Amino acid sequence: MTTQYDIRFAIDPVTAAGLGTEELRENFLIEDLFALGEVRWTYSHYDRMAVGSAVPGEGSLALEPIKPTGTGAFLERREMIVVNIGEPGSISVDGQDHAVGSRDMLYIGMGAKDVRFAGNGAKYYLLSAPAHARYPTTLLQQSGAKRLDLGSNATANERSIFQYVNADSVKTCQLVVGLTQFAPGSVWNTMPAHVHDRRMEAYLYFDLQPDAFVMHLMGEPQETRHLIVRNEEAVLSPPWSVHAGAGTGAYTFIWAMAGDNVDYTDVDKVAMEDLR
Ligand SMILES: O=C[C@H](O)[C@@H](O)CC(=O)C(=O)O
Numbered sequence: 001m002t003t004q005y006d007i008r009f010a011i012d013p014v015t016a017a018g019l020g021t022e023e024l025r026e027n028f029l030i031e032d033l034f035a036l037g038e039v040r041w042t043y044s045h046y047d048r049m050a051v052g053s054a055v056p057g058e059g060s061l062a063l064e065p066i067k068p069t070g071t072g073a074f075l076e077r078r079e080m081i082v083v084n085i086g087e088p089g090s091i092s093v094d095g096q097d098h099a100v101g102s103r104d105m106l107y108i109g110m111g112a113k114d115v116r117f118a119g120n121g122a123k124y125y126l127l128s129a130p131a132h133a134r135y136p137t138t139l140l141q142q143s144g145a146k147r148l149d150l151g152s153n154a155t156a157n158e159r160s161i162f163q164y165v166n167a168d169s170v171k172t173c174q175l176v177v178g179l180t181q182f183a184p185g186s187v188w189n190t191m192p193a194h195v196h197d198r199r200m201e202a203y204l205y206f207d208l209q210p211d212a213f214v215m216h217l218m219g220e221p222q223e224t225r226h227l228i229v230r231n232e233e234a235v236l237s238p239p240w241s242v243h244a245g246a247g248t249g250a251y252t253f254i255w256a257m258a259g260d261n262v263d264y265t266d267v268d269k270v271a272m273e274d275l276r
C-alpha cells in the first residue's frame with residue numbers, strides 16, 4: 001500500500017486536560033509523517049482537516065481515495081493545499097504539470113480527479129478540508145504571500161509570518177495556510193498566544209536539527225499542556241486550544257487552518273498574564 005491513513009477523533013478540553021504524555025501525543029502529535037514512496041494521511045475530526053504527506057522519490061505517487069472521506073476521488077468534495085518543504089518537484093493535476101519549487105505551495109480545487117506527485121527530493125506536506133465550491137488550481141509562492149513582521153529580539157519572538165493564502169493570491173473555501181520563519185536567535189512562535197474556536201489549526205515544525213525540539217503549548221489558556229515536537233512532526237490544534245511554542249534551536253513552521261471562516265483577524269488574544 002502506498003497510501004496509509006489514521007483517524008483522530010475530536011476530544012473536548014476537559015478530557016484532554018486529564019491525559020498523560022502518551023495519550024496527548026497519540027491524539028495531537030503526528031510522528032513519522034513523511035515516508036519515502038508513500039502518501040500518509042491523518043484524518044482529524046476537528047473540522048475534518050486531513051493532514052498528510054507525499055514523498056515520491058524516484059517514482060511518482062498518485063492521490064488515492066481514502067475511506068474516511070467516503071468519496072470516489074479524494075478531492076470530490078474537498079480542496080487541498082500542497083506545501084513543498086523539500087527540493088523542487090512537480091505535481092500533475094488532471095494532466096497539467098505544475099512546477100513546485102522549494103517552499104512553494106499548490107492550491108488544488110475541488111473536483112480534481114487525477115493528482116500525481118513527482119520529484120526526487122521533493123517532500124510534500126498535504127492539507128485538505130471539505131469544500132463547497134470549485135476554485136482554480138493555483139501556485140502560491142513566498143513572494144506572493146502577505147508578510148507580517150512581529151515580535152522582537154528582546155522577547156525571542158522576532159519572526160515573519162507569510163500568509164500564502166490571502167485576498168490577492170487565491171480564493172479558498174476553508175483552507176488558510178502560511179509559513180512562519182524567525183530572525184536568528186528568536187525561538188518563540190505565536191507568543192502572545194491566541195485561540196480561535198471558529199477554526200482548528202495544524203502546525204508542521206521543520207528545519208530543526210536532529211537533537212532539537214519545539215516545546216509546543218496546547219490546551220485552554222488556563223490549563224496548558226506541552227508536547228515535545230521533533231523535526232518534521234505535526235501537531236493538531238483543537239479549536240479550543242492555544243498553539244504556541246519555543247524551540248531549543250532554530251526552526252520554521254507551516255500553519256494551516258480550516259473551519260467556519262477564513263478571517264485571519266478573527267482571533268481571541270490571550271493576555272500574557274492570563275496563561276497558566
Ligand atoms: O492563527 C494564526 C496562526 O496561529 C499563526 O499565524 C501564528 C504564527 O505563525 C505566529 O504567530 O508565529
Ligand SMILES: [Zn+2]
Nearest residue numbers: 194196201243
Ligand atoms: Zn492560530
